[in-house]
Amino acid sequence: MPGVRPCRPQCRAGRGAERVEAQAGRPVPGPLTLYWAPTSPFVRLVMAAAHELGVAGRFRLVEATVENIVDVVSPVNPLAQIPTLVLEDGAVLYDSATIVAWLDARYGTALAEPLGGRGADxxxxxxxxxxxxxxxxxxxxxxxxxxxxxxxxxxxxxxxxxxxxxxxxxxxxxxxxxxxxxxxxxxxxxxxxxxxxxxxxxxxxxxxxxxxxxxxxxxxxxxxxxxxxxxxxxxxxxxxxxxxxxxxxxx
Amino acid sequence: MPGVRPCRPQCRAGRGAERVEAQAGRPVPGPLTLYWAPTSPFVRLVMAAAHELGVAGRFRLVEATVENIVDVVSPVNPLAQIPTLVLEDGAVLYDSATIVAWLDARYGTALAEPLGGRGADxxxxxxxxxxxxxxxxxxxxxxxxxxxxxxxxxxxxxxxxxxxxxxxxxxxxxxxxxxxxxxxxxxxxxxxxxxxxxxxxxxxxxxxxxxxxxxxxxxxxxxxxxxxxxxxxxxxxxxxxxxxxxxxxxx
Structure with a gap:
């Protein structure tokens, strides 16, 4: 597939997910595209929740760097912040709390107290x-x-x-x-x-x-x-x- | 009631709510205490939602100022940010999105698309x-x-x-x-x-x-x-x- 790079072996943070080349101004079509960086704590929250739910492998990751984040992310999120998730139908979700709540609603039962709905507390x-x-x-x-x-x-x-x-x-x-x-x-x-x-x-x-x-x-x-x-x-x-x-x- | 000041006539932002004197380090007991300021856009979101739901009058407002916000709010919210809502049982809620979702869950039907649950979208x-x-x-x-x-x-x-x-x-x-x-x-x-x-x-x-x-x-x-x-x-x-x-x- 053009533009797809395998995850580098040392990149633990992206383990289980495919990585896709970032292209400024061109949202990447396809299933569950996550704008991502290996060091962002907000991204890590989403990825850790996805691992708990067993669905980290469903993401295609587009890496945002200090240098490219405005060009790469702002076409889908005017805040130019990550994580930003683009769904199959092109709908865009952020911020991290919204994405975690969505993941749990779609795939959940692994989190004892999720955000946004199921838990008594x-x-x-x-x-x-x-x-x-x-x-x-x-x-x-x-x-x-x-x-x-x-x-x-x-x-x-x-x-x-x-x-x-x-x-x-x-x-x-x-x-x-x-x-x-x-x-x-x-x-x-x-x-x-x-x-x-x-x-x-x-x-x-x-x-x-x-x-x-x-x-x-x-x-x-x-x-x-x-x-x-x-x-x-x-x-x-x-x-x-x-x-x-x-x-x-x-x- | 000691410590209660009436809302100043010119204070539109607190209309419909009672104001309570801020006291550093002493959370104010009582029903639905909102740590508040008249100019915060995050507070305004909560107050506007409360007005739409018809429940703004249930809040007792404790004003946070630039000078007192750390002393007054941090005993209930370590971020020392507003809005912060203290419920009848002492439970504390923040940030604004959480409070709006709670208000809607408890009192709602006025918002066509609330946060956190009811809406199809x-x-x-x-x-x-x-x-x-x-x-x-x-x-x-x-x-x-x-x-x-x-x-x-x-x-x-x-x-x-x-x-x-x-x-x-x-x-x-x-x-x-x-x-x-x-x-x-x-x-x-x-x-x-x-x-x-x-x-x-x-x-x-x-x-x-x-x-x-x-x-x-x-x-x-x-x-x-x-x-x-x-x-x-x-x-x-x-x-x-x-x-x-x-x-x-x-x-």
Whole structure:
């Protein structure tokens, strides 16, 4: 098939899915096309939910990078954000919460408490998921604003984001599920947020302050859905440029 | 009742609801307490939905300001963001999409296409709502980053947010509903986003580029739910300080 590249062996995050070449301004037709990046925590939430539901292999992945995301994604999503899912009939779904809810409605029963409908405790799950995705938002924004060039870093704003991150960690630490609890959407979101924090701020010792949360994360991280979607640093990470730092990057 | 202040006559945004004094670190007990600000577009979406459902009078409003939002809201929501809703039993709900879905599930039938369940077209509604709230996000972030002091403004980042705003306006302009269409959640979100754009960037001539969208907005804006929740500039707006600009402010 033209334009299709096999997933690179080292690309664990795309395991089980086919990858399709990104083409600016040309939405890719076909079944369940997911605009995707291996490091985005929002994408990881969708991919991890798809792995839990056993349907990750149904996606064709179009990779969005810092450099191409506006050109590639904006024709289907004016926010130019990922994940964005294009269905068989061309309908477009975002953001991550909407996609996870759709996946569960179409394929579900694997998530004990999904988003958007089945669970008895759906509002609690939706709110905890919002807290976890808010943590993702804060870490993504903090990273990109910290990469701004000298004279363009909003230090006060960055400090507020950091304080928010600390509060959400405390919130999550106060709600640690038993290690053998059934998988819920909010737990997936929390684990993806913590994984992204580790990925971008590996020197931060949040485990020291929250040992029970660290223990939960270690156990939850052994799930196949988490293993299959873990972000990996590229082989030779390019130094960020001012232009790439200014972009709303995938992750 | 101690701590209760009547709504000021000029405060249209809180019409129909009781206001309760904010107290740092002390969640306010009682029925349906909404952490609120008169200018937040996310809060306006919830209030407008409540007006459509005829239940705005059930809220007790606790006002979050730039100065107090972390102290007042973070005890119930670690993101320290509004809207945040505390239910009768102490359960806490956020973000705006979750609250609107809850309101509709408890009180609904007024919204032709609600979020989160009833409508035949729920995924389209959720995605369009995400586009509109993404526009709110971009305008809020652009405003706050533009208020950063000299030497701390991330100009490249701000430019990307502005480009996103323009794309979403084009997206909304391509999907203008008939003036007499039944009220849907995504339409409420689009109108609240456009209202906030006008409120914060009144000199921007988006109507010139998108006359059909402007006409729809003018007609939709005459709904009682929109009239009752329109943001008003304070009588004497204080000049923003560096500290307040750095905050994730209510709006």
């Amino acid at each position: 759906r509002w609690r799950v939706a709110t905890r998921t919002a807290a976890a995705t808010g943590l993702m938002d804060a870490v993504v924004a903090e990273r990109h604003l910290a990469l701004q060039p000298d004279g363009h870093r909003p230090d006060g704003f960055i400090e507020r984001l950091r304080a928010r991150r600390m509060r959400v960690l405390g919130y999550l630490a106060g709600r640690v599920a038993p290690a053998d609890a059934p998988v819920t959407t909010d737990a997936l979101a929390a684990a993806c947020a913590l994984g992204y924090l580790d990925f971008r701020f590996p020197s931060e010792d949040w485990r020291g302050a929250h040992p029970a949360l660290a223990e939960w994360f270690a156990a939850f991280g052994r799930r196949p859905s988490m293993q299959a979607t873990a972000p990996e640093a590229p082989d030779a990470p390019p130094a960020p440029t001012a232009a790439s730092a200014a972009a709303k990057a995938p992750g | 729920r995924w389209r509604v959720a995605t369009r709502t995400a586009a509109a709230t993404g526009l709110m996000d971009a305008v809020v972030a652009e405003r706050h980053l533009a208020l950063q002091p000299d030497g701390h403004r991330p100009d490249g980042f701000i430019e990307r947010l502005r480009a996103r705003r323009m794309r979403v306006l084009g997206y909304l302009a391509g999907r203008v509903a008939p003036a007499d269409a039944p009220v849907t959640t995504d339409a409420l979100a689009a109108a609240c986003a456009l209202g906030y754009l006008d409120f914060r960037f009144p000199s921007e001539d988006w109507r010139g580029a998108h006359p059909a969208l402007a006409e729809w907005f003018a007609a939709f804006g005459r709904r009682p739910s929109m009239q009752a929740t329109a943001p008003e500039a304070p009588d004497a707006p204080p000049a923003p300080t560096a500290a307040s600009a750095a905050a994730k402010a209510p709006g």
